[in-house]
Amino acid sequence: MAERTIHLVRAWVAMAALALCGLGVSPASQAAEELALDCGVGTYRLDDGSSLDVGPSAGSSLRWRRPDGTSGAFSTTGPEAGVSSLGWTKRPDGQRVRIDCAKAQIDVDGVRGRRLALATTEVRFTSDGTTLAGRLVMPEGDGPVPVVVLLQGSEHDSAMRFDSMQRRFPAAGVGAFVFDKRGTGASGGRYSQDFDQLARDAVAALQEARRLVGTRVARIGFHGPSQGGWIAPLAARIAPVDFIIVGFGLAVSVLDEDREAVAMNIAAAGHGPQAMAGAMALVDACGALAVNPAPQVFERFARVRQRFAGEPWFKDVRGDFCYLLLGLKTQEEFAEFAQHLNAGTPWLFDPLATIGAVTAPQLWILAQDDLEAPAAETARRLAVLRMAGRPIATAVFPWTEHGIYEYETAADGSRLSTRQPDGYLRMMVDFAFGPVLKPVYGTAALARPHR
Known part of the structure; x- marks a missing residue:
């Protein structure tokens, strides 16, 4: 699993967006950065009998995880090297982690350990x-x-x-x-x-x-x-x-997932039954477009969207993929988006x-x-x-x-x-x-x- 699991369509769209915008990191620099980080990756047995896993995290940092579920991220370089943050909050948790790659050893707040030879x-x-x-x-x-x-x-x-x-x-x-x-x-x-x-x-x-x-x-x-x-x-x-x-x-199903997610978000935002009915109509239009991304289906979707766009609950329609479709204003935008969504998703399974x-x-x-x-x-x-x-x-x-x-x-x-x-x-x-x-x-x- 990645640093945090990105769900279904969202991951594919994020990658497509990078490709469309021409963004990215050069392969050579990325490989060098990964090599420098990977020397510390492994599971360590500490001298106090506990264990700790270290793996890649976001950017140029590493993430430690203990069997009890606690976790933190830390950098291996710079003035804050070894300073651990609480979970994914980026707030310091008071711990310091140092890794000696040459010796396959770790030091966690003065408790040393050695990497397991798996x-x-x-x-x-x-x-x-x-x-x-x-x-x-x-x-x-x-x-x-x-x-x-x-x-x-x-x-x-x-x-x-x-x-x-x-x-x-x-x-x-x-x-x-x-x-x-x-x-x-x-x-x-x-x-x-x-x-x-x-x-x-x-x-x-x-x-x-x-x-x-x-x-x-x-x-x-x-x-x-x-x-x-x-x-x-x-x-x-x-x-x-x-x-x-x-x-x-x-x-x-994937479509039911999106429907349930939107319903959960609308309810969590405190909207009433009328808002829920409107949101479900909007989700149905999104689902129809996902299953059949044809121009005439987009036009029907756009009419439903226009009908509800001014409602106070509209901004709270999230879900797994519907909110992504809501931002596509024209047929041309949708056509460009749709070609990156063609990954064989079985929407109705x-x-x-x-x-x-x-x-x-x-x-x-x-x-x-x-x-x-x-x-x-x-x-x-x-x-x-x-x-x-x-x-x-x-x-x-x-x-x-x-x-x-x-x-x-x-x-x-x-x-x-x-x-x-x-x-x-x-x-x-x-x-x-x-x-x-x-x-x-x-x-x-x-x-x-x-x-």
Whole structure:
């Protein structure tokens, strides 16, 4: 997963905007900066018995994460080198982190540690004729262990560079196979949001992981964050697995996601039933345009937009992609925008039947306050499947947003992530080892399969 998961269409649009504006960083300077930062990347065992993972962060900084979910960012150069900030707030948290790359050592407020020597294998494998880049990271030792194949959200970033779970799982005794999805990082092909294609890529990664791990495989399954929650069950229907872990994913369609997100935003802003009805009409127009980006559909969308543009609630229509369409004033602007959206998104795909057909145990971890992928309807649908006897557990963490991040709210209503909740990582590790979860994982509200 990237520094923060960017959801579905938003990531594709952000990349398209950079391309259209001609913005970017020269490959040579970017490579040099990454090389300088990457020497400190790894999981460290500290002398006090605790552990800490260090990975790339935004810009020229690194991010540390502890198993309990606390996190901070720090720079490795300049006058503020080593000064840690709280979560994603950019406020100093009173800690200082220093890394000695030559000795593979770290110092955290005077407590020293050494980087773990996790066994790593770099590979290339193919899926539907496209070469994908992957990496297997295994825990210390030579005994059988569970293995997690790490899927991705909709981001364009290299998972092999940014997904910290490739180290955090192995540090906890679970093998991890990470790969760059097609069209990103070191993988070939064109970026895609075609769920069937991404599921076939996930199966190819699963097969490669099985081959590499060999007799050390005790159990193997998928971890699907965000968009990966749609992909993992599809892949498991092609190639059976021992478990599936979904983080902040959805059991509704892409269009329903946007509809629920807009409804949540309108309600949160304090608007009444009339505003909600208008917002839903606007969302329906956005959805029709996404499914069929034809000129005549844009004209109908533009008429609906004009009808509601002066309403006080109009500014609060956000969602996952509708608000992006609202800013496109002309056919020409939309035509330019639409060509960058043609990534095969299955707008109407309803995942419920696929999720219900999976026989492997599933753990769905949801964020109660998720504005990007609202969790309420997904939790309800999963509960129906669970009551029907499907082996599905759900865990809802209160006061968390997309990515399972705790947050604080600024005066303008924006959110700043502070950490992930205690118990989040431990729950995923336990589920990888076996489907029976412990009674308590921090503040999570757990619902277990009926026996």
